[in-house]
Amino acid sequence: MTAGRPAERPRWQSECRDAIGVFGVVFIAYLLGAWLGWKSFGSAVGPAFFYPSAGVTVAAMMLTRRTRWPAIVVAIVLAEGLVDLYFGNPPAVAAGYALANVVEPLIGASITLRWCRGVPDLRDRKDFAAFVAGACVIAPVFGGLIGGTVASWSHGSGWFSDVLQWWAGDGVGVLVTAAPILLWSKQYAIVKAxxxxxxxxxxxxxxxxxxxxxxxxxxxxxxxxxxxxxxxxxxxxxxxxxxxxxxxxxxxxxxxxxxxxxxxxxxxxxxxxxxxxxxxxxxxxxxxxxxxxxxxxxxxxxxxxxxREQVRLRSVSDLALHLSAALTPTEIGLTLERQLLADGGADALSLGLLSRDGERLEWVTRVGLPAAVVGSASDGVPLADATMAAETVRRGQPILLRNRAEFNARYPQTSSWFDGTGAQTLASWPLDAGGRPIGVMQLMWRRPQPLDAAQCAYFSAAATMVGQALVRARAYADDHARAAVLQSAVLPAVPGDADGLEICVGYEPTDAAHGVCGDWYDVMPLSGNRTYLAVGDVVGHGLSAVTDMAQLRSAARALAIQGLPASGLLAELNSFTRHASKGRLARLTVATFDSAAAVLRYGLAGNPPPLLRRKATGQVTQLSSASGPALGPLTRANYTEGLVQLQPGDIVLFYTDGLVERRGTRIEAGGASDIDAGIAEAEMLLAEWDPNISLSAASASLHQMLAPRPRVDDVCTMVIRVISPGP
The missing domain is CATH 1.20.58 (Methane Monooxygenase Hydroxylase; Chain G, domain 1)
Incomplete structure (x- = not known):
């Protein structure tokens, strides 16, 4: 035994204590119901025409484990015997009644639990029908046969009428008494409210x-x-x-x-x-x-x-498009003011950026707050202060305060701030760039909010896009931040694994010194056990290519969140690219992986086909069921979607053309033979991989063997491996 730690209660003691508790509750409730049956419902002259105790016992058995049913049986026998003997029934009659009242709930509970596959939920029509049929109709037949026979023998009355009266009285008793007992645990909150x-x-x-x-x-x-x-x-x-x-x-x-x-x-x-x-x-x-x-x-x-969800999805899409065009923190703040206060329903918004020295939060936008509150922190907030905004940045996690009590408990020294704003609910999300904190987005409501999963997902997506937009804005203001543009505004922090996938990304710009190019990748979790994957390339280099890339990536994310299939997503992006990329074309591979079904759905827009390596056979094939032209040049382009069933251990390689190009030949320039040769080399390399090869080592070997430096084009690869089985 560990010193200072109380000894754990043996399991049998806990079981005994619980059984005694069940016995006590059933005994008292049964005793009361049986007494009412004698005094008010006809038990003195024959079977009761309404017997509440029948509902108590069958409900007790449905709500407890079968190991505690013996305690319920003992409670029935003792309570029934006491009541019968007290009112003058002979012991033999009391024993017969006790037997009837034991058999009936055993049968009723067993039938109902089996038909409902557990405790019946009387809010459900099927469960309710099973409860009525099993516990209110069938089981009282057995109780009536036993109890009615005993009553007929004891009182000298008609056997059939006594059996029928017992059946009806117990059936009504179960329906009337057991129903509220079974519903209490599921709907007590309604009565409590x-x-x-x-x-x-x-x-x-x-x-x-x-x-x-x-x-x-x-x-x-x-x-x-x-x-x-x-x-x-x-x-x-x-x-x-x-x-x-x-x-x-x-x-x-x-x-x-x-x-x-x-x-x-x-x-x-x-x-x-x-x-x-x-x-x-x-x-x-x-x-x-x-x-x-x-x-x-x-x-x-x-x-x-x-x-509301459709409104949020449209708002996310609109926010992504507007943020992609916002080049300064002020413009970003104005965009948030239009979108989040209107579509998000918030009453106030604060957007803060971390100062260059990382010591303070400097407010970019504060709307919807009283002038006194805005003026009290006009010069910002020290990051070390015990405030909601500062703590959000320090922790890097959202903080949700649904009422005043939660705020006062967490920030007692600033409770006057809460009074001055009229707030009822507060929430703040950190803004980051590739895992590095850069600011905070804080929202306030003057009416209580549930902050449910849908709300939080919406504002979390908004915070992610705002973080990316702020990084882009700083990069435009400072040429020295070009690397941050690439890392945080364009390339997400890729997890080592997603839902059912192990993921490794290889990214090597031609301009290694500045790290600025038009290639990009994306990984994002979606609802329904799905993961969004993308590898793309905007023609060109430098900040202008990065800008087009960021807008295209943000738009693609917004469309993916709306649940569009790959073909529809690419068709929408084609229209967007024509208007947003200043005439540049873009190539893109998008895919969604459903971990529950182990199915990969993909679409191609001018990119070379992904390569699939089967673990079972080592065979490498091109995923070429999907097709479509590069984004931008054609007004009306047709895109198709491909689908492939994957197995655990299967590997899929997504890549841009820079990996397989030879001697500067471009795909759109008619160099199909050279591209095909590069793809064939890639297939040979994949076929030689060990099934359990490290994906990082595999990615490195691809870049080294197929696109060694110096190179003439940027290279981006994404290697995924299925790590969870399908259905």
């Missing part, structure tokens, strides 16, 4: 039920509006709780000769049977109505979420 309304609905249902039965009025006229209220406002749990109260009142009042059912020219047993039917139908209708209302409300929420 509206406690007063829930209490009013349940109380009103009880009062109106008493009034309806007391006055001999048609009960449904008073009760149905309350049930509709519960179903629409409190979901299925609200309908179940309301229905339970109505069932208690209806059965109690009818058994005492009150209500429209007691006025029928029927025997007392038939009157109670009609009441049972009324309760069952009423509760079934209310639960189904609640399910339908919940489904329709969820459909509306889904459509609204889809609409």
């Amino acid at each position: 509206r406690p007063l309304e829930a209490a009013v609905v349940v109380l009103l249902a009880s009062v109106l039920s008493v009034a309806a039965f007391w006055s001999q009025a048609q009960p449904s006229m008073l009760i149905l509006p309350v049930l509709a209220w519960a179903a629409l406002r409190l979901d299925v749990l609200g309908a179940a709780l309301t229905g339970m109260m109505i069932a208690f009142v209806a059965t109690t009042m009818t058994s005492r000769g009150r209500g429209v059912f007691s006025e029928m020219n029927l025997s007392p047993a038939s009157q109670l049977a009609v009441t049972q039917l009324f309760v069952a139908v009423l509760l079934l209708v209310s639960l189904l109505m609640a399910q339908e209302a919940a489904a329709r409300l969820q459909a509306l929420r889904d459509r609204e979420a889809e609409r």
Whole structure:
């Protein structure tokens, strides 16, 4: 035992403690339900016409592990025996009733759990139907056969009527009592969010039920509006709780000769049977109505979420296009002001850049904030200060504060700032350049925001593009930052592996001294277990080529986020290139890898075909199913998409023409034979690779063997290897 560390409780002790807890809860609940059955629901003269304990036991078994079912069985036997003996039943009768009430929940829980493949979710139509059929209809048949037989023998009454009454009483008891118990854990938050309304609905249902039965009025006229209220406002749990109260009142009042059912020219047993039917139908209708209302409300929420997501996607695309044209931090700030405050719904925006010495954050843009707040930090914020903006830069991670309590707990010394802005929710994202912090983007809302996954993904994408745009802006302002332009605004920090892929990039500009060229690569995670991959080349060199490249890359990212297929993405980029690249053409290979299906979808725009090396055979093939011309020259160009199924260990090589060109021959100049010779050499090299070769070593050998220095063109390669199996 480690000193100072308490000894862990043995597992059997925990199991015993949990079993005792289950026993206690079931015993007390069963005892109360059985007592009500004797006092109010007819157990004194035969099978109860409404037996709440039946719902308690079957729900308990559905919600607990089978290893704890013996504790529930013991609780049933003891509670049933105590109640029966207390009210004067002989021990043999008590034993028969206990057996019936043990067999019934065992069968009901087993059938329902099997049909639903777990605890039934009564919000789901299929699970609800399985619950009604298994626990409310089939299982009470077995309980009725045993309990009804014992009751008939004990009271000298008709066997069939006792069996039928037991079946109906337990079936209604399970439907009325088990439904809210099973729904409680799944929908308690709804009642918790509206406690007063829930209490009013349940109380009103009880009062109106008493009034309806007391006055001999048609009960449904008073009760149905309350049930509709519960179903629409409190979901299925609200309908179940309301229905339970109505069932208690209806059965109690009818058994005492009150209500429209007691006025029928029927025997007392038939009157109670009609009441049972009324309760069952009423509760079934209310639960189904609640399910339908919940489904329709969820459909509306889904459509609204889809609409908001479409707005965000369009906004991301527009933001990428506008940022690609912004050349100064001020222009970037104005672009953010137009996009994020309008489409993002934020009330205030602050954009800060790290000073040259790295000691302060200097504000580029601050809009939507009170003048006093802006003036208090007009000269910036020291990076060492305990402020939200400074901490975001220091940590390099987003900070999300959804309410004032979170802000005060984290920054108690600046709580007055929160008061001065009227903020309810704050969020900040770091801006970086190739992993190096360069600033912060901070947003504020005056209404509480959930900051859910969709919101965070949108603003995170915006922060990424802003970081790239700021780097480009600094590079335009300072020629000495050209290397940063290439590294941060053009080339992302490539992970060693993505979702299901190991990735290695080789990048060698012709101008090694300045590192500026038109080749580029991109790797970006997408939704649905997909990864976006791109290798491209803008004709030309220098900062002008880098500018075109950055715009094209940003536009391609925005289109990829929208989920366009490779053919559609390239078609859109072709139109964009004609207007944005000042007449330059560009070549591009784009692909998306679906790790769940191990499928690679790709498209080509003037680039040589990727090469696939199969691990199983070592065979190397060209991925040439896709085709399309270079981007820019043609007004209407047709692009097709290729698809290939990959296996673990398969390697794919993406590359620009600089890797396989010979003697300066260009693809568009008709040098197909020389290009083909270079591709053939590349295929031979890939075929010679060991299946487990290091990708970095493989990439280096490609550059050394196929494009040694001095070279006449830039070279960019991306080698990927599948590391996770497909379906």
